[in-house]
Amino acid sequence: MREKILLIDDEESVCEILKYNLEKEGYEVDAAYSAEEALELDLAQYDLLIVDIMMGDMSGFDLAKRVRNVSATETTPIIFCSALNEEDEKVMGLNIGADDYITKPFSIGEVLARVRAVLRRMAALKHAGAAGAKDDNGYETDLIFKNLRINRNEKICYMDGRPLQLTRTEFEILEFFLSHRNRIYSRQEIIGSVWGEDVVVTDRTIDTNITRLRKKLGDYSNNIVTRQGFGYGFKETY
Secondary structure (H helix, E strand, O other): OOOEEEEEOOOHHHHHHHHHHHHHOOOEEEEEOOHHHHHOOOHHHOOEEEEOOOOOOOOHHHHHHHHHOOOOOOOOOEEEEEOOOOHHHHHHHHHHOOOEEEEOOOOHHHHHHHHHHHHHHHHHHHHHOOOOOEOOOOOEOOEEEOOEEEEOOOOEEEEOOEEOOOOHHHHHHHHHHHHOOOOOEOHHHHHHHHOOOOOOOOHHHHHHHHHHHHHHHHHHHHHEEEEOOOEEEEOOOO
């Protein structure tokens, strides 16, 4: 089956050039001329999104944040392709969760090479499986929710691009929640995943750590929900 790519750019001429050359490479390519138009499509069907940043009312950055906030597309690779070439824009794009950043004007050869590299990495991750997935260099992939990002290799959590000061236990609880979203877990299940089955941990210890974690998560604190009599979970919407 051919890999599907969606181009999202308000410059039709750019879309036409990219579409022609990507289709020559064997990809199936669609185009949307605004972020709003792209959101009307079933984005989960695509293997890669190539996104401009400066577009109409909704920017490519805003679109990417929405894509990363939906389970069906949270791991869909994104390549930003933009005339914005300052380091701050590139850092912002990567912190949102982009897999690569290409500046305009670009060479077709560069675009094709970067597309192949990103899709190759994603194929390797799918082959490895979602749990503990690693890229082709052996590194674990980041966990991302909106502007919250866990770097599992450095063991650092970033919020809005800034590192959060989490204890090891707080980090591992958050890592567990971001890996297992939209389901309530009992305290015993959380203990087994974070501390291990053989470690004696009281319910109060879990409650205390989650309370401290919530205080550090600011706007995301409400995403960690409590179900009395059942346990805790991380909900993408609340």
